[in-house]
Amino acid sequence: RVLRALADVVLVGAGTVLTPAQVDTAVAAGAQYVVSPGTSRAVVERCQEHGVAVLPGAVTATEIQAALELGLTTVKFFPAGTSGGAPAIAALSAPFGGVQFVPTGGVGPANLGDYLALPSVVAVGGSWMVPAATVAAHEFATITDLTTTAVTLARSLRPAVDPASA
DSSP: OHHHHHHOOOOOOOOSSSSSHHHHHHTTTTTTTTEEEEOOEEEEHHHHHHHHEEEEEEOHHHHHHHHTTTTTEEEEEETTTTTTHHHHHHHHHHTTTEEEEESSSSSTTTHHHHHHSSTTTTOOGGGGSSHHHHHHOOHHHHHHHHHHHHHHHHHSSSSSOOOOTO
């Protein structure tokens, strides 16, 4: 209920969703989008039935093609660090020019610029902004500081483009 009440101010999502039943649970709890570590037809189709955005994991050409066949054009590149990183995304962007990537897993302040330098990368994710111990301790001020620092770093590495001038 609390998350649903914040839906106008906070975009609420659910991650590591593996099954259609978990999609149902997440949506019932107020999730407006779902993230999955892999490309599961069943998970994607359930999200589409609910009308919520879905970001499936895809690191191979076959997985990207599966996502495209399901009508998706943005995928989570996970785990980025052990799947070739920014060079792999650059290579996959050649044959899949219309696909956008959100790398997670092994992304941090030291290599953020490598990912943001790629036009096909539309966002990144990283647990460095929300360490498990900090979340467990309810240290939300620390999380706010870490995410603010991450956004500032990202903006310095790839300033926002004004759509009117693009």
